[in-house]
Amino acid sequence: MAILLHELVGSDPQRPFSPHCWKVRLALRHKGLDFRTVPVPFTGVASIEGGSGIVPVLRDGETVVSDSFAIAEYLETAYPDAPSLFGGEGGRHLSRFVESWSQRTIHPFVSTSRALVSIHDSLAAPDRVYFRQSREKVFGKPLEAVIVGDEERLAEFGKKLNPLRSLLERQAFLGGDVPLFADYIVFGAFQWLRVVTPWQVLASDDPIADWFERCLDLHGGEGRQVPAAA
């Protein structure tokens, strides 16, 4: 039975946008594994595979794993002969630092930018209600108020990317000459943006933009299968 990847979508099941789901898509391709995706709307997340409450969820035969990092760890253990996602135990642990950095540097910017409203607008009607209510409860204001000033905040966001930029000036991937799961962690965040909004947050001559294009080319262009938002 093929591996199943439950991943988040809006009204168009062909446009998965969750950064965490994209991490897993690339991880599966990295391991050379075939999989089928199961599109899930926000209001369907709670009932995936008996109720993990989060996406992505992977089913591989009798095994069900949720959380992108846990899935990567599962794949590394279950398919040890395929190319490594971590390059050893040190890489596995330090990938957690990359995850922590990405989620505290890129995610807070994306989720308070115009991408927030774009995601809302891309959802089916019942999901829009859920999304607006849950997010507005967290932010304490309307989505449209959250995203105000994203253009002005872009310059500061760009500076926060300097640790990544500086690294990618010197090496092709976070993993060195070849990509590792750490690359997919950061890729997921930029792919999230690419799928939901045409807004270009990286200058075309930014080393991060070059790296992102390299990531889009990986594994038969897996990331390009979903066209950029227009």
Add this chain to the structure above:
Amino acid sequence: MAILLHELVGSDPQRPFSPHCWKVRLALRHKGLDFRTVPVPFTGVASIEGGSGIVPVLRDGETVVSDSFAIAEYLETAYPDAPSLFGGEGGRHLSRFVESWSQRTIHPFVSTSRALVSIHDSLAAPDRVYFRQSREKVFGKPLEAVIVGDEERLAEFGKKLNPLRSLLERQAFLGGDVPLFADYIVFGAFQWLRVVTPWQVLASDDPIADWFERCLDLHGGEGRQVPAAA
């Protein structure tokens, strides 16, 4: 012949302060290697071992290596049976991201804080002249003007540490249960502060402070051999 570590000092040869030298000290202990240190003042750096122009410089028999990361890589290759500094090739590459993050997050704050003047004041007279001239050329203003407002900048600096803080809430070291060179990279930056100034930049209940204490305890308390600045 014992391994020699050329490391930067001020007027007191017993108080090495360079973050990069501290990374190497802990890396040497991690590998279980004995070494002798050679204290070098700023104005002596250019002539170490024929002129690398930087510290630290390691001499191991006929081999001379400069740059802390290159030294760690050398030690990993030359002493493969001792505990690993990287935990595999993935860990080696991702340690570069930790280095890039540390040098673009912690170093810019330290080097524009009161630590800058403390370092100056700790130097012997000829080094003070060199240090002031070279740094003021970079900053375009007097050292005393560079450090203005460090107390006010501390809150923002603290927020920039969130990716590290969040990680250390969940695991003992960047390397997981055991430290890796990635830990020593970040340790070096905080040890630099500890040796040059009594200023406490971390709250005592900060997970980063707990981790730093754990690092000070490592390898027979190598980091504690130099008392904190008073």
